[in-house]
Amino acid sequence: MKIQLLLITLFFLVVKTETVFSQSVDENINWDKATWIGYTKDNRPEKWSARGVMRNQPPMNINTWQPTEAELKMTPRKTHPSVLLRKAFTLEKEIASAEVAICGLGLYELYLNGKKVGNRVLDPAQTSYDKHAFFVRHTVTSLLKKQNSLGIVLGNGFYGQNMAFSPGLSYGKPRAIMLLNLIFKDGTKKQIVTDESWKAHSSPILFDNVYHGETYDARKEIKNWSSYSFNDTSWDAVVLMKAPTTNLIEQELEPMRKVRKVNPIGILPAEKGWIIDLGQNITGWLEIQVKEKEGTAIKMRFSEHLMPNKQNIDPASTGIHVVGNTQTDIYICKGDGEESWEPRFTYHGFRYVQIEGLTKKPSLEQFTGWLVRTDVKRIGSFECSNEQINNFYNVSMWTIEDNLQGLLSDCPHRERCAWMGDAYVVAEAASFNFDLKKLWQKTSDDTKTVVGKAKAHFKDPFPYDSRAPANISVGKRLCLQARPDWGAATVMIPYFSFIYYGDTAIVKKSWKMMEGWMAYLDEKVQEDGIINGGFGDWCPPGGNSNMDTPPALTSTALYYQTLVAMKKMALVFNKETLAKTYEQKAILVKNAFNAKFLNKETNSYGSQTGNAFALYSGLVPKKKAQLVADNLAQLIMEKNNGFYTTGIFGHRPLYTVLNDYGHSNVTKHLWNITDFPSLGFVTHTHGLTTWPEHIANWNKQERYYRNSFNHPMNSGFAASFHESLGGIRPDENYPGFKKFFLKPTFLEGLEWCEVSHKSPKGEIKSYWKNKKGTITWSITIPANTTALVQLPMYTSKQIRLNKRQVKNNTFKLTSGEHLITIK
Incomplete structure (x- = not known):
């Protein structure tokens, strides 16, 4: 009682x-x-x-900013x-x-x-x-x-x-x-x-805003x-x-819940108060235990970074220059002993919390970080013998988890918006690892609510169209009509859900919207198969000023992808005539794409992204595919001194494409280096725990740039851990993994690699070991499914299946446990 x-x-x-x-x-x-x-x-x-x-617009390198009094002026708002x-x-x-x-x-x-x-x-x-x-x-x-x-x-x-x-x-x-x-x-x-x-x-909650935070008066x-x-x-x-x-x-859709505790790893003295370090960039909030006098205001400000002196948080990357202020929670004590509190109606993207108002140094036990996200099930795993590669995977998963907020957000602090291009790029990596069937259905349903609601984008020559959605798929902040590359998600999100989960309901519900988008592109956007417009290969290393691929290339490739997807989805509903129409348009686009962008003498589409995205999209003529991949490796290792230049579209398939065409040594190199620009520069050199909006050549003695440091679009490449290192790939002609491919890359230097994916048909497992040049590969195939094993880098004489030599380096496997040995 x-x-x-x-x-x-x-x-x-x-x-x-x-x-x-x-x-x-x-x-x-x-x-x-x-x-x-x-x-x-x-x-x-x-x-x-x-x-x-406040509203201001500092340069991305905030170290050079000299703000005026007007730029720092605060206007009160309730x-x-x-x-x-x-x-x-x-x-x-x-x-x-x-x-x-x-x-x-x-x-x-x-x-x-x-x-x-x-x-x-x-x-x-x-x-x-x-x-x-x-x-x-x-x-x-x-x-x-x-x-x-x-x-x-x-x-x-x-x-x-x-x-x-x-x-x-x-x-x-x-x-x-x-x-x-x-x-x-x-x-x-x-x-x-x-x-x-x-x-x-009235409630004890005196202020609540999802961006700015919450104030609670316990009295x-x-x-x-x-x-x-x-x-x-x-x-x-x-x-x-x-x-x-x-x-x-x-x-x-699955509800939001407090999914996981994140205990702080340290407390630092600050110019004002103390700084709590969670050791991980998370989305959620801080639960506190305090014992202070009645009326004591405990102020908590949240950030991803510290100022160079480590005595103050640096909130610049969390969007204060556009949302108006720092993420802040305030708890006013009632003073009747130990008090426990956490907010109800806000959430934050943060690693550090600067806390003021405590009368003495706190202990770690007084604070608990909570990861708060849509409570979707985890259905994928990856681990290998290389800790840096494991870290790339874990950082990718954290970045995705942090942005599952009733939608897939672009970042969990600054905008918190469902930008469509971001969803497209990360959809496959996310679908390998989380059960997002309901989230993708909500995403598509959201998109319907913004069809025809936004004005035409001023940077493109394309007119307003009542069939076009917005660049952001839900709410009032839409950022104009969808540009042709971001709008590809209108088709590709339902398609990915169809392929990965066997979900035909999303295709049926979205069909009218998808048809409308494709008709808009056909009638008002494409010219002779080419689309001249779009955001382009967003956020390459160093920022968008370094984008080296024309937006027309990536937008046209995405147009081709959507045509192929529409053809395959049309066949599901016995729309053979319509499927044939989409197929014919795809052929026209493919021919136009290669006529415009393929240099037949150099076997190149002009950039790393051009080559990688063309190969990924299935646009490269078969006879040219290997040559284009060879050129991709050359562009990385020779022209760019062993570094990648890709933005989000090119980086998504980069490593899988390199591995598939015999250039896994380039992947190995890119995953080993730790100087700018590289993945290791982010995780090893700078110790970041989520992927930033873009990689810049940061100086540890200065403030980090003010762009977001938690952007899931940059987790898109993580699909390669499943589809390339593990080799697990859906067969698009048999959605939901009724049939699938197993085409792993036994990356040189890795002693072992273990990958799993809980498909709609059951769990698929791929676990291989490399001991002195002999590979043993254990496979689990679910009931009532078939896998096609593809080992193009090996001859049949090198391969044994369940201790018996195979007749070909491509062969089918039925459900059960299998052991393949390669020497």
Whole structure:
């Protein structure tokens, strides 16, 4: 009993829910009697409810910046208030089942009889709220008593986001709609809904914004506020709010959760306060344990880097120059002993936290970092005998995980936007390692909500078209109509989900949108098969001024990829005539591409990206493929002194292409070096734990450049760990790994390599060892699948399958365990 009372009393100090409440499968939700409710009274003190916002544009190398007074001027801006909503009710009969359906915008937490329902956080996922919003179901049968009380805490989320970029991005003040469906044991039914009978009050959360952070005043906590016995006569009536949308859809995407603890590794003295070092760049928040006097304000500021003197954080890379201020949480103590707190309605991208307000040096045990992300399952793994290569993989996975925030974001702090080009580049690496079937469906559904909503891009000659989506696939900040390369994700995201998960539903749901995009490209963008426009091979080493591949090359290659994808998807739905049309257009584009970009004398498309992306896209004539790959290796090792120059499009397939055409020695070299520009320069020389927006020749004695240091588009190359070192590759003619290829690269210098992927058909495993030139390769193939083994670098005489010599260096394997030996 004492424990229960303590949980109710301290519910605002985040309660860790013991029960994970299941999602109902009943689709019978009737919202007719429920209304949207909220609370508009704002009694918050200005000191805590407003924060300063500045806008400036320093050079990328911020060390050269001499800011003016005007550039540093702060303009105060308030967030919409966070509110508490409650309703008490009595049940006279025994309950058979009870289910809540709730949509709380921007974000909500649901309480029943003093306990938080479920362990979801930052719920629901972001949508284009004027088009549709998500509701969530909670089964609450076991929590109900005779006397009950429902409670809802509302925060702004992206719905009420009015601080970063522009106040105009807000859809409005927080609001909620909810119903509780009750079925009694006698078969009768009852419904409790949000209506004018609910009561409302201000929340202890004085400020909340997903970009800027949260301020919480523990002195304003209201004990037992969501329990039946609480006297709410002093509370106000709720305000009936306008419905943001008439389209409420159940969220099928996995919820956001606190997925993993990240314990700090050190505490450094700062000019003001202390700096907590988590040792890893994460997305989430810091949970604190403090014991201070009443009214003490504990201020936490978050960053990816430290200033060169190591005595202050450096927030430049987290986007303060565009979002307006540093990611900051503030906790105001109530002073009744040890207090525990973590935010509810914000999240941060950070490694370091500068904390002020403590009266003495803290201990590591007072802080816990939480990785917070969409709780998708991990389905892939990779490990080898080389720790630097392992680190490349781990950094890639951390960068992807940090950006699974109800969507695939471009970065977890500065923009937090679903840029379409970023999703395309990392989709395959991410799909090898995480079950993203539902996330890709949401991505495609999001994209539909921004079709025709953005103006034409001023840097391209292409007109506005009602069939074209925006460069960003959800929300109000769209950054103009999709340019032809970024817009390729309109087709390729459904296609990748189709190929990796066998998902035909996403193809069917997205078909009209995909057809519209392709028709727009055909009618208004391409000229004789060539597309002259696009962002191009984004973020090569040193930045976009070093881009050495014309955007027309990458945009045209992407156009070809989408034509091939559309052809294959059309055949799934027996659209043979349409498939033939896409096939014919693809042939035209391929011919035009090679006529324009292939130098037949040098066997080159003019750059590392040109060669790598053309090979990856299947655009290179068969007779030229090896020669183009040879030229790629030459461009790296001779023309560029052993360094790569590729941006996101060229880097995605670079190592797989090199390995496939016999240049794994170049891959080995690129993965061994640690000077600029290289992967090792990021992870070894600078010790970074996520991939930056682009690699620059940073000086450790100076501030890092102000671009983001957590960009998943630069994890795209990590697909090579599965598809090349492990050799596991989908067969695009048999989606969902019904059939697949096994074509590994036994990279020189590696003693062993172990890779796995949990496909829709079961787990595929590839584990090889190289001992004194003899390779032993263990393979696991799931039931009812077939693998085609391809070992083009070896003769059949060198290969033994289950101790028997094979007849060819390409052969099929059926389900089961197999052992291949190569000498």
